Amino acid sequence: MTRVLVVDDEPQLLRALEINLRAYGYACVTAVDGETALAAVAEHHPDIVVLDLGLPDLDGVEVIRRIRGWSQVHVIVLSARHGSQDKVDALDAGADDYVTKPFGLDELLARLRAAARRAGSEVSAPVITTGHFTLDAGARRAVREGGEVRLTPTEWKIVDRLIARPGQLVSQQQLLLDVWGPAYAKDVQYLRVYLAQLRKKLEPDPAHPRYFVTESGMGYRFDP
Template identity: 65%
Template sequence: MTRVLVVDDEPQMIRALSINLRSRGYEVDAARDGRTALELAASHHPDVVILDLGLPDISGFEVLRGLRGWTSVPVIVLSARHGSYEKVEALDAGADDYVTKPFGMDELMARIRAAVRRGVPASETPVVQTAAFSVDLAARRVTREGHDVRLTPTEWAILELLVRNPGRLVSQRQVLQEVWGPAYGNETNYLRVYMAQLRRKLEPDPSHPRHLITEPGMGYRFEP
């Protein structure tokens, strides 16, 4: 059965969507805040996510970014915001579709069916485990020897990019452009500093790294 995760802070909306989805043969999980949504997505692996942007704890945009850190599950945004700016921002953040409230249930169901057809199998795992540390891409959390490791936003962005490409060479230019932006394609000194910081925080022996590998003159590679 197709599993749908409904994320909305309005109980009436959750109830209406759950009734309509279950009557059509879907399995439904529901979350009334963003953190619960990310936890359910990681543990239950939905086939599609219906996401309201106005949540009480973290914004729907943060939920989107958290999901896109580890999964390609289709996300349909529901929002009372009708402006084109919000739609563009949601799509740029990783949404697959945008439906404004109020909406017709038949139209939403058609969009869900289309999203599921376009989707990928929900077999991705948000937790990457190495012998030295673990990376939870959904929760954006790194642990080592049972303790949280505090990373700066830039350190996290570099680590996330490498972890999402295990065993593959990621060029220096690609890291710089994806983390800092197109204007920084040649600032390799930035990378050396941040990679050294990551190794100090994560590798048992930073001078002989096992997981964050440098390919001299080319780029970096993550080995689980």
């Protein structure tokens, strides 16, 4: 089920969209301001964000910029601002689509379907096989030396980020943002603890990691 976060400070519109999206089979989360929206993106990991620009605390363009600091979720702007510069600013900040109010429900649903198709085509759940273990990201299954290894949901989130870019450095801050959200952007101890757990479960010699490698002071990389 596609999860949609709708962000708007108009209670009637927000409620109407929530009811209609659920009726059409979407899982819907709502937020009434920018800070709540940012927290919801970090907590719920929506597939699509439908965002009004005129929010009471943060301008919608700033919300898009902040989301893009740690997430590639599809953002559809839904705004009463019709000016071309408003559209340019939103798209330059990282929005994927722009719909002006008033709008038809059919049009919004069509754009949601298109965004869901793009999101689906971009998602790849790889199967990684090394000399010591296999990781099936889609099935959430890890096998080491013929035995299944249980990874926690948080450990899988870290694995997902690292195996998506094999051999490439992923910074500490990026991992913290992706896995825990912006409130934890400086809590590097979280990463140390969870990487130590991952290594104990998967590495042949956790004290000298072969696969989940630390780049001191910078981040981590996965070497298949």
